[in-house]
Each structure stands twice: as C-alpha cells, then as structure tokens.
Amino acid sequence: MSVRHALLALLSEGPKYGLQLRQEFEARTGEVWPLNVGQVYTTVARLERDGLVASDDGDEPGPQKTFRITPEGGAELARWLTTPPTADAPPRDELVIKVLVAARLPEADVAGILQSHRRHLIETMSRYTRLKQDAAEDDLGLLLVADAEIFRLEAVVRWLDAAEGRLRHRPPVASPAAPAPAPARRTARAAR
Template sequence: MSIRYGLLALLERGPMYGYQLRSAFEETIGATWPLNIGQVYTTLGRLVRDELVESLPEHDAGQRPYRITEAGRAELAGWFGTALPRTDRPRDELTIKLALALATPGVDIDTVVDTQRAASRRALQEFVRRKIRDTRADNVSGRLVLDAMIFQTEAEIRWLDHCLETLGRAATQPAAEQPVAEQP
C-alpha cells in the first residue's frame, strides 16, 4: 500500500498533523498494518515538496497540521480511478524463498513448506479472532481489510498444500534423463 496515497486520502477528510494521520491510518485499516511515525513525516515532506500537500502554521502545542492541495486531490482521484496491475505489487518473498529452497542443496523443502503452513494457519486464526472481536458496526473499512487478509492467508495455505502435492508427485516420478554435455 502506498503511504503517499493513504495520507492524501486521510487529508481529504480535513487538515491533520502527523500523529493524527498515523492514528487515522491505523484505525481505518483495522490496526492490521502499523505505520511508523517517521515514515509519515518523511512522506509528508515529499508530498509538500511535490505540492500535493501544504503545511499550515504550527498550533500552540507545536503541532504542524497539513492540508491537501487541489493538485493532491487530482492525484488522489487519479489513484482511486486506476486499477492496480498485478505487476506493480511487491515481490512475494515466500515464493522466492521456496524457489531458492528447491535450488539449494541440503534444504528440506517439505520442512520449509510445513513451517510456513503452520505459521499461516496461526495467522489465519488470529485474523478470524480479530474479526470476531471487532463488533463495531461503523468499522466497515477495518472489517474489509481483515477479510482481505483472511482471504489472502487462506489462498496462501491452499497454495502451500498445492506445493506439497506437487513436490510429492515430483518425488515419485522418475527423473528425466539429462543430455550429456559434450566435452571439448
């Protein structure tokens, strides 16, 4: 998730200072992804530099609020109006890890998959518990984020099961004969 667009969306509600933005971000997404306050202020600095946000005079308490600009509103509208291509999403570290485990001598791939599967099942149980505990009717965004995490974790577990099945089938099939390289 782009923190840039998250902050722009929150500032569309009205001016806020850094800690308010962090709290609003975490509340909006159901406290599932913590946001580092340093990341908030670094991103705000870039948004000011890009003239998508402007800083307002400090309050008595020394807090500097920020406000979205018209250019920021246009940028945010463009983001909301554009689909995210699959290629723009971060690399999947688990997929890379399993591919490397298969190619690394001495690594027990079944153990790697089983370890991840157990961790994914624990995460799924925690996401479901969080969803059950959150009974606030007005927290639709938080529930939708938890639903997405539940669905993604269920899909990961299904994929890990598929990996184990594929590895099991590969282990029972005879290895294809490799052509012998000619000697110079």
C-alpha cells in the same frame, strides 16, 4: 501500501495536523500498520514540496501545523484510487523462493518444509479470525484488514497445496556428482 496516498485521502476530508494524520491512519487501518509520526511529517513535507499538500500555518514546524490537500493533490488521489496496481512481474515472495530452493536440494525435506509453512499460515489465519470475532461491528478498518489477510493467507495455503502436488510427481533430485579427481600432473622428471 502507499502512505503518501493514504495521507492524501485523510486530507481530502479536511485540514489536519501531523499527529492527527497518524492517529486517523492507524484507526482506519485497524491499527494493524503502525505509523511513526516522523514518517508522517516526512511524507507530508514531500507532498507539500510536490504541490499536492499545502500548510495553513506558515513555516512553523510542529504538531499543530495543519495541512490541507491542494487541487493537484485531489487529482493525484483520484488517479491512485482508480489505477489498478501493476502486476507486470510476480513479487519476490520469500516463501516461493524457499520452496524453489528446497526443491533443488537433494537432502531437503520439502514435504516437511511445506507442512511447517502451512501450519504457520493456518495459525495466523486463526489469529485473524479471533481478531474479527473480538472486533466491534463498527470497526470497519480492522474487519476489512482482517478479511484481506485471511483471504491472502488462504491463497498461500492453496499455493502450498498445489506446490506439494507438483513436487510429489517430479523425479527425485539427484545428488551432485562428486567432482572427478584432477588428472595427475606429469612432472618433467616423470616424463623422462
């Protein structure tokens, strides 16, 4: 999530002050991603430093200092909106790492681990489904975020199903062999 670019998008609609940016960010994202007002001011200060945002109220800090997007900021926003995210390497996903580690542990109940995570994911999907049912029809941000999370979680459940199928057909992991006893040292006396 690029807070930097989300703030540029909000400023592309017209000048806004920091607290207003935070409130609109949270409202537009279905209030799923809370944003600290300090993070807003830090991010806007960087955007201003980089020439992507300008302030309209001089050098006075505070909640009523308004910011506006510059032409360079508009160009940066357009570039970000049209540039696909990089997918060079798979992200480090904690669940994938857990399954990879568990698959190598002889005593691990891999099927139980997969089932535990599957159950949690399905419960989370149910919460998002209920959230959608309770949402107002015009709460587009919340509905889109809930849809995105449901689809993402469905994909993870499908991956768990595929992982379970692959792991079911693998040879069992052998317990590590006990280390061989160290050879007895011969002392100088024993050698005589």
